[in-house]
Amino acid sequence: MKLSIFGTGYVGLVTGACLAEVGHHVVCIDVDQTKIDNLKQGVLPIWEPGLDAIVERNTEEGRLHFTTDVAYAVGHAEVQIIAVGTPPGEDGSADLQYVLAVAQSIAAHMNGYKIIVNKSTVPVGTADAVRDRVAATLAERGLDVPFDVVSNPEFLKEGAAIADCLKPDRIIVGSESTTARERMAELYKPFNRIRERTFYMDVRSAELTKYAANAMLATKISFMNEMANMAELLGADIEHVRQGIGADPRIGYQFIYPGCGYGGSCFPKDVQALERTAAQIGYEAPLLKAVESINNRQKTLLFAKLARHFGGEPQLRGKTIAVWGLSFKPNTDDMRAAPSRTLIEALWQAGAIVKAFDPVAMNEARRLYGENAALQLAPNKYAALEGADALVVCTEWRQFHAPDFDEMQNRLAAKVIVDGRNLYEPEKLRAEGWDYYGIGRGQH
Numbered sequence: 246m247k248l249s250i251f252g253t254g255y256v257g258l259v260t261g262a263c264l265a266e267v268g269h270h271v272v273c274i275d276v277d278q279t280k281i282d283n284l285k286q287g288v289l290p291i292w293e294p295g296l297d298a299i300v301e302r303n304t305e306e307g308r309l310h311f312t313t314d315v316a317y318a319v320g321h322a323e324v325q326i327i328a329v330g331t332p333p334g335e336d337g338s339a340d341l342q343y344v345l346a347v348a349q350s351i352a353a354h355m356n357g358y359k360i361i362v363n364k365s366t367v368p369v370g371t372a373d374a375v376r377d378r379v380a381a382t383l384a385e386r387g388l389d390v391p392f393d394v395v396s397n398p399e400f401l402k403e404g405a406a407i408a409d410c411l412k413p414d415r416i417i418v419g420s421e422s423t424t425a426r427e428r429m430a431e432l433y434k435p436f437n438r439i440r441e442r443t444f445y446m447d448v449r450s451a452e453l454t455k456y457a458a459n460a461m462l463a464t465k466i467s468f469m470n471e472m473a474n475m476a477e478l479l480g481a482d483i484e485h486v487r488q489g490i491g492a493d494p495r496i497g498y499q500f501i502y503p504g505c506g507y508g509g510s511c512f513p514k515d516v517q518a519l520e521r522t523a524a525q526i527g528y529e530a531p532l533l534k535a536v537e538s539i540n541n542r543q544k545t546l547l548f549a550k551l552a553r554h555f556g557g558e559p560q561l562r563g564k565t566i567a568v569w570g571l572s573f574k575p576n577t578d579d580m581r582a583a584p585s586r587t588l589i590e591a592l593w594q595a596g597a598i599v600k601a602f603d604p605v606a607m608n609e610a611r612r613l614y615g616e617n618a619a620l621q622l623a624p625n626k627y628a629a630l631e632g633a634d635a636l637v638v639c640t641e642w643r644q645f646h647a648p649d650f651d652e653m654q655n656r657l658a659a660k661v662i663v664d665g666r667n668l669y670e671p672e673k674l675r676a677e678g679w680d681y682y683g684i685g686r687g688q689h
């Protein structure tokens with residue numbers, strides 16, 4: 246099949262590459278000329294394990310093309326997929342300007358039947374807004390061309406996006422049109438060979454499914470963080486509690502790790518957007534509000550622990566703090582809404598200096614903040630510790646799991662660890678003379 250994908254970010258590029266990988270002919274289009282020029286040279290805009298090989302192979306084999314030419318992309322295929330960003334607007338609701346701009350440009354160039362597929366995460370009712378925008382643009386052109394709008398939200402996880410895309414847990418297709426459903430079934434047929442993974446539903450249910458999934462996952466994290474904070478005050482160890490509750494199959498072990506808060510481009514903005522949707526329909530949504538406020542507080546916890554250790558915020562002035570991990574989670578360079586950023590910005594505010602290391606997000610950190618006296622980017626994890634007054638672990642990259650504590654103590658000016666991901670053994674480290682602060686591990 247032929248298809249065009251608008252937006253070559255985390256979702257558009259991965260989806261485009263994976264759909265080409267199974268044999269479809271894909272045109273990826275973006276408004277960012279530099280991104281497209283780079284992609285044509287084989288330079289990827291994001292770091293995602295395994296993506297470069299798939300992009301390279303499919304480009305070479307002629308199934309994956311990159312362009313900024315809207316007319317070409319619209320003319321290329323019946324199926325037009327929208328995968329542009331939906332960042333939070335000023336009031337927290339999803340900003341649909343990019344989605345609607347794509348809808349408009351598809352309508353400005355289409356001359357025959359199109360299936361417009363919304364893969365971006367968008368609030369319930371957006372398919373209607375897309376339909377209205379397309380219809381209005383066609384009317385301006387004096388054209389009466391048939392089209393369908395499908396909701397097909399994306400569930401990939403950054404860091405495991407290729408596997409998620411090639412072997413999805415589920416594919417959600419929201420559409421009332423038989424033709425559109427049939428074409429979507431054909432598009433996703435290669436992914437349904439072992440078992441049918443596609444759930445067909447109405448558009449609104451599909452749109453809500455995406456938000457419900459992310460809100461549920463965010464709820465699990467905030468719940469565990471709430472328990473961790475209580476464990477700390479009660480002198481309990483959340484790691485024991487986690488294992489104890491995870492053993493119940495109704496709860497399960499997945500996604501119940503306490504930490505320094507969720508970040509990334511999805512959970513924070515999607516929980517907020519769902520809250521806004523609730524407000525718009527006059528529904529009080531206390532759970533969503535709590536999930537968000539617990540998370541906002543959790544992201545300030547690392548700084549609070551440091552400040553407490555040093556005897557108050559003013560004592561942080563002039564201190565050097567080593568930070569391990571900048572991306573919002575391992576295996577990605579994405580620093581959007583990362584807890585590391587909340588920490589770093591608070592440290593700067595307090596007059597501290599940050600020495601940071603991340604296995605892949607260093608360029609992203611440079612792009613966001615630039616390298617300066619207050620943000621020193623170290624070439625490796627041990628170099629980041631040189632002369633630092635404390636270490637904070639923000640991201641649970643595998644290479645931070647079993648570090649050489651002797652080496653660490655030689656480099657650090659003081660044996661202080663704030664472990665935002667509960668990677669280390671508090672008792673062992675405390676016995677070895679470290680000031681160790683985890684999340685919910687008995688000492689706050």
Ligand SMILES: NC(=O)c1ccc[n+]([C@@H]2O[C@H](COP(=O)([O-])OP(=O)(O)OC[C@H]3O[C@@H](n4cnc5c(N)ncnc54)[C@H](O)[C@@H]3O)[C@@H](O)[C@H]2O)c1
Pocket residue numbers: 251252253254255256257274275276277280328329330331343346347364365366367399400401402403510511
């Ligand atoms: N990142 C994730 O893990 C993830 C997972 C599931 C769903 N989503 C959702 O998918 C959507 C895209 O997210 P992302 O992380 O890929 O965003 P992104 O910011 O990485 O990429 C968006 C791309 O769209 C391009 N763009 C903007 N306007 C355009 C236009 N008119 N025509 C063509 N391209 C245009 C931008 O230049 C950018 O390259 C969002 O709604 C997001 O919530 C993201």
